[in-house]
Amino acid sequence: MRSRLVENEDSFAARRRSKRATWLVETFPDLAQMSIIDLGGRVETWARAVVRPKHVHVVNLEAPPPEIPDWAEVDYGDACALPPTISHRRYDLVFSNSVLEHVGGHERRVRFAESVHLLSDAHWVQTPYRYFPIEPHWIAPGMQFLPVRFRTLVARRWPLAHSPAKTHEAAIQQVLWTELVDRSQMRHYFPQSQIRVERLATLPKSLIAVLGSP
Structure with missing residues (x-):
């Protein structure tokens, strides 16, 4: 997709x-x-x-x-x-x-x-x-408006992410740098x-x- x-x-x-x-x-x-x-x-x-x-x-x-x-x-x-x-x-x-x-x-x-x-x-x-x-990096509706905790969950699990983060630390790094x-x-x-x-x-x-x- x-x-x-x-x-x-x-x-x-x-x-x-x-x-x-x-x-x-x-x-x-x-x-x-x-x-x-x-x-x-x-x-x-x-x-x-x-x-x-x-x-x-x-x-x-x-x-x-x-x-x-x-x-x-x-x-x-x-x-x-x-x-x-x-x-x-x-x-x-x-x-x-x-x-x-x-x-x-x-x-x-x-x-x-x-x-x-x-x-x-x-x-x-x-x-x-x-x-x-639509948040363009993850192609996730409304992701940019969520608290960091939930954006981090999306970064790890959302299927349309470019390169889903494999760890919590990697996910929060992606989120905080966007x-x-x-x-x-x-x-x-x-x-x-x-x-x-x-x-x-x-x-x-x-x-x-x-x-x-x-």
């Missing part, structure tokens, strides 16, 4: 991601000529993109892939505390997709936003909307940005802070 909903190339979520990618290209029509930094992303996402930027710098807390194409570079790093070798650089665009909700609380989200503003005058920062009725935000928070972190709303059946599904589009 999960693969049909979110993981297969022809899944519902894949179609939504494709639509969002088209929106990105329409917003930044010069994307193919741009140098971008992707905070928290992956090279393979851009390898599959309909329009690939001229240069992509991926910064992530995951280990770099064994092979990196010549149009990309990958660094292990914390987007909320970038080393000078990255923070002193400038890019045409900062991109981030479904990362803000995982950085670890309000103070860390402030640091993340500071990194975004430091690196470029243009950005596209997407995050799931807190009040959409904190969805609302529009007021996004406006606070990105006060100069346009906050776009991605909708599903008229309901806000995700929020995108956009700055620097023509």
Whole structure:
């Protein structure tokens, strides 16, 4: 069921991601000529993109892939505390997709936003909307509104989870590192940005802070 909903190339979520990618290209029509930094992303996402930027710098807390194409570079790093070798650089665009909700609380989200503003005058920062009725990581109705104890139970037992936690400690780690935000928070972190709303059946599904589009 999960693969049909979110993981297969022809899944519902894949179609939504494709639509969002088209929106990105329409917003930044010069994307193919741009140098971008992707905070928290992956090279393979851009390898599959309909329009690939001229240069992509991926910064992530995951280990770099064994092979990196010549149009990309990958660094292990914390987007909320970038080393000078990255923070002193400038890019045409900062991109981030479904990362803000995982950085670890309000103070860390402030640091993340500071990194975004430091690196470029243009950005596209997407995050799931807190009040959409389905929690997107577990595909569980209303899970984000439950107390931590019950969210932890869902993280261990819900059949549509991406990778169900095998222990209580692993489950609570997943839960505590996933904190969805609302529009007021996004406006606070990105006060100069346009906050776009991605909708599903008229309901806000995700929020995108956009700055620097023509």
